[in-house]
Amino acid sequence: MSEIRLFVSTTEVNANRVLDLLGFELGEEDFAIATTEVDEKADIWEASIYLMMEDEDAVRARFETAIAEEFAELAIEREVIPDIDWIAKSLEGLTPVRAGRFLVHGSHDRDKVQPHDIAIEIDAGQAFGTGHHGTTAGCLEVIETVVRSRKVRNALDLGTGSGVLAIAVRKLRPIPVLATDIDPIAVRVARDNARRNQVVDAIDFRTAPGFHSTAFREYGPFDLIIANILARPLIKMAPQLVTHLAPNGSVILSGILASQRWKVIAAYSSQGLSHVRTIWRNGWVTIHFTQGKG
Numbered sequence: 458m459s460e461i462r463l464f465v466s467t468t469e470v471n472a473n474r475v476l477d478l479l480g481f482e483l484g485e486e487d488f489a490i491a492t493t494e495v496d497e498k499a500d501i502w503e504a505s506i507y508l509m510m511e512d513e514d515a516v517r518a519r520f521e522t523a524i525a526e527e528f529a530e531l532a533i534e535r536e537v538i539p540d541i542d543w544i545a546k547s548l549e550g551l552t553p554v555r556a557g558r559f560l561v562h563g564s565h566d567r568d569k570v571q572p573h574d575i576a577i578e579i580d581a582g583q584a585f586g587t588g589h590h591g592t593t594a595g596c597l598e599v600i601e602t603v604v605r606s607r608k609v610r611n612a613l614d615l616g617t618g619s620g621v622l623a624i625a626v627r628k629l630r631p632i633p634v635l636a637t638d639i640d641p642i643a644v645r646v647a648r649d650n651a652r653r654n655q656v657v658d659a660i661d662f663r664t665a666p667g668f669h670s671t672a673f674r675e676y677g678p679f680d681l682i683i684a685n686i687l688a689r690p691l692i693k694m695a696p697q698l699v700t701h702l703a704p705n706g707s708v709i710l711s712g713i714l715a716s717q718r719w720k721v722i723a724a725y726s727s728q729g730l731s732h733v734r735t736i737w738r739n740g741w742v743t744i745h746f747t748q749g750k751g
């Protein structure tokens with residue numbers, strides 16, 4: 458079975474934006490995603506995703522969905538490529554990411570950790586969340602502020618992916634954390650990552666779609682709820698999410714494109730939450746709300 462590349466040709470700025478959109482849509486599943494300069498003077502770049510030919514129809518459809526809103530005019534092209542281990546290649550390129558005092562790094566970069574860093578070791582794999590995406594980095598930044606400045610006695614990480622955010626909370630404070638994901642593979646990966654970061658005993662990882670599990674009642678209500686999913690499901694789950702929030706609790710939401718932020722703010726404001734802060738990273742926003750007065 459041959460490997461192929463699906464790509465769009467555009468400017469450098471747009472290629473980076475497409476990369477972000479692809480990163481979000483396809484997460485860190487088994488696909489390498491990259492931008493490449495084709496012609497520096499003419500500002501021609503390509504944003505590509507590498508996949509096996511058998512996955513082409515499904516991936517092409519998700520590629521189209523990812524860019525439909527902002528780049529409907531870009532045609533998705535295709536190239537059959539020679540045998541190269543693109544996953545290994547994409548791992549080689551992963552550099553450590555800083556967000557506040559957190560340093561999220563792969564096992565190959567342990568020597569980059571400085572004494573004042575709060576290090577989180579995550580290798581790119583089958584679950585989203587190496588810290589490279591603007592939404593993960595945004596959440597890490599806000600988590601640090603919230604956990605340091607407010608009374609946080611327990612936390613929920615909904616849509617945990619690699620477990621990076623749950624691990625971050627635990628590294629800041631020794632409190633119980635519930636981490637859930639709709640995807641059982643992500644839950645397994647997240648548990649492995651927590652073990653590697655020596656916080657596995659303190660985090661309960663569960664497979665659950667949305668709030669469909671008894672675990673939420675078991676552990677809740679929560680002083681902190683973090684959900685990096687997507688704007689649409691976040692808007693839909695607003696009433697339910699708020700019922701699991703403790704008085705004066707905080708909510709950190711991400712996976713929201715800048716253009717979608719007002720709808721999310723409206724949905725949560727109508728549930729009685731106050732908007733505290735919105736931070737931007739690569740076109741994505743992370744929003745902090747509190748119950749009661751910010």
Ligand SMILES: C[S@@+](CC[C@H](N)C(=O)[O-])C[C@H]1O[C@@H](n2cnc3c(N)ncnc32)[C@H](O)[C@@H]1O
Pocket residue numbers: 484584585586587588592593596615616617618619620621622637638639640643665666667668685686690712
């Ligand atoms: C963008 S990733 C975020 C991963 C990680 N929390 C981070 O910030 O990097 C979203 C994760 O949410 C999960 N997810 C999507 N919809 C969900 C739902 N309705 N309930 C639970 N998890 C969900 C996905 O499987 C995925 O692992």
